[in-house]
Amino acid sequence: MGRDQWVAATECFAVDDRGDLAAVCRTLTVERLISLAKIISTHSYRGGTGKSNTTANLAVIVARAGHRVGVVDTDIQSPGIHVIFQLAESRVEHALNDYLYGKCSIEDAAYDVTDAAIGTADPSAKRPRMFLIPSSVKVGEIGKVLKQGYDVGKLNDGFQRLIRDLELDYLFIDTHPGVNEETLLSIAISDKLVLVMRPDSQDFQGTAVTAELARRLEIPEMLLLINKVPPNMDVVQLRERVEKAYGAEVVAMLPLNFEIVRLASSGIFVNRFPDHPMTLALKQVAERVMA
Amino acid sequence: MNDKHGPTAADGVSVLLLDSVQGHPIQTWRFTDQCEITIGRDVGHDIVICDPHVSRHHATLIAAKDAWMLISSGRHGTLIDNRLVAEAPLRTGVVFRLGPTGPTLRFDQGKVIYSASMTMDQIDVDALAMFELDQERSRREADQIAEGALFDELLQTSQRMRSKQNGKNGPA
Numbered sequence: 001m002g003r004d005q006w007v008a009a010t011e012c013f014a015v016d017d018r019g020d021l022a023a024v025c026r027t028l029t030v031e032r033l034i035s036l037a038k039i040i041s042t043h044s045y046r047g048g049t050g051k052s053n054t055t056a057n058l059a060v061i062v063a064r065a066g067h068r069v070g071v072v073d074t075d076i077q078s079p080g081i082h083v084i085f086q087l088a089e090s091r092v093e094h095a096l097n098d099y100l101y102g103k104c105s106i107e108d109a110a111y112d113v114t115d116a117a118i119g120t121a122d123p124s125a126k127r128p129r130m131f132l133i134p135s136s137v138k139v140g141e142i143g144k145v146l147k148q149g150y151d152v153g154k155l156n157d158g159f160q161r162l163i164r165d166l167e168l169d170y171l172f173i174d175t176h177p178g179v180n181e182e183t184l185l186s187i188a189i190s191d192k193l194v195l196v197m198r199p200d201s202q203d204f205q206g207t208a209v210t211a212e213l214a215r216r217l218e219i220p221e222m223l224l225l226i227n228k229v230p231p232n233m234d235v236v237q238l239r240e241r242v243e244k245a246y247g248a249e250v251v252a253m254l255p256l257n258f259e260i261v262r263l264a265s266s267g268i269f270v271n272r273f274p275d276h277p278m279t280l281a282l283k284q285v286a287e288r289v290m291a
Numbered sequence: 292m293n294d295k296h297g298p299t300a301a302d303g304v305s306v307l308l309l310d311s312v313q314g315h316p317i318q319t320w321r322f323t324d325q326c327e328i329t330i331g332r333d334v335g336h337d338i339v340i341c342d343p344h345v346s347r348h349h350a351t352l353i354a355a356k357d358a359w360m361l362i363s364s365g366r367h368g369t370l371i372d373n374r375l376v377a378e379a380p381l382r383t384g385v386v387f388r389l390g391p392t393g394p395t396l397r398f399d400q401g402k403v404i405y406s407a408s409m410t411m412d413q414i415d416v417d418a419l420a421m422f423e424l425d426q427e428r429s430r431r432e433a434d435q436i437a438e439g440a441l442f443d444e445l446l447q448t449s450q451r452m453r454s455k456q457n458g459k460n461g462p463a
Contacts (some may be wrong), residue, residue, distance in 0.1 A: 208424055
């Protein structure tokens with residue numbers, strides 16, 4: 001059931017209810033959860049921009065601020081964010097792919113990765129919590145998606161169910177690079193879009209198309225993040241050019257970072273290097289995400 | 292000081308930082324008519340690598356009489372073929388690592404051939420001139436993607452969701 005259908009159903013239930021005040025309250029509480037949760041999409045025109053690492057680190061900062069956060073890996077064709085959260089493949093019984101093909105519920109594909117993302121957290125504490133919904137790394141499953149596609153509407157239903165059932169404050173969507181139906185859906189339903197780009201000419205032109213589409217989809221807020229900026233580059237000029245071209249704010253310019261290259265996506269940078277300038281810059285982006 | 296007209300300096304040399312997993316270049320420094328290249332963490336070196344495994348002054352590459360030489364001076368050491376070296380000749384293609392777990396660099400000698408897919412990391416960092424946006428092209432491409440029922444449907448969905456959300460978050 002989609003968000004709108006679900007909200008409509010609960011509205012009917014509240015009206016038709018015969019005196020069961022507790023049920024009405026439950027309904028309204030859940031409805032309120034969906035309306036208050038924020039959906040954040042991270043997107044880049046090309047692969048290799050550091051999109052997944054950015055998503056993971058932002059999600060961790062937001063969770064550490066005392067929130068319940070979900071991260072969905074919709075990069076089904078080239079999944080990878082599970083590695084950053086150190087979610088072993090052997091632990092993954094169900095992935096997003098299984099949900100999309102009706103083999104399980106979306107909650108079955110959600111894994112609590114709070115320990116890996118935040119460190120030891122009181123298991124009885126409701127916040128912070130971090131959940132990851134990975135995509136399958138099995139070649140056959142990836143091939144199936146490429147060959148058969150999937151119902152994108154079901155993806156939207158899944159997002160809303162996650163927010164409701166996991167009582168999320170934030171849902172991060174790590175999208176597939178490029179523009180396709182799933183990407184556009186993710187952008188369309190997001191409260192904020194974080195566009196990650198590298199300072200090269202292909203990204204510059206390609207990201208402009210994505211930004212234009214996001215604007216037409218009336219995305220409430222678009223944040224530009226320029227990643228992997230090489231040393232000695234004139235960052236002031238670069239920022240001016242990007243902001244002028246896209247008509248959007250550059251919230252961070254992150255340098256080409258050797259520590260993150262060495263981590264090779266197998267860990268959370270902001271946890272490993274809490275005082276690093278890059279961590280501080282990512283925290284500023286996270287502040288904007290939470291604002 | 293070294294011979295400024297060393298035979299190996301004329302065509303220039305490149306030092307490439309390699310991806311720690313896949314080994315492809317992720318940043319290139321190009322030097323022509325330079326007989327000494329310093330590498331370290333401190334600002335002011337020819338190659339500055341802000342990495343805790345790199346010493347403040349880690350190594351120097353020198354165009355000696357017959358070949359380029361690597362002189363290691365950092366406390367983390369420099370490795371070629373997983374062996375610590377204090378000094379070693381550099382032929383084109385030699386890969387060396389700064390510290391046992393530090394970044395890996397490749398030394399290349401001779402003229403550089405740029406490929407069409409090279410990114411900003413691998414070309415002249417002053418080339419900001421390439422960041423000229425063809426706005427007409429962007430609009431045209433966006434038009435092509437946005438035409439059709441799917442985009443309209445998505446727009447309506449997002450408008451519906453936001454209007455409900457605003458209604459609930461708005462003043463009572």
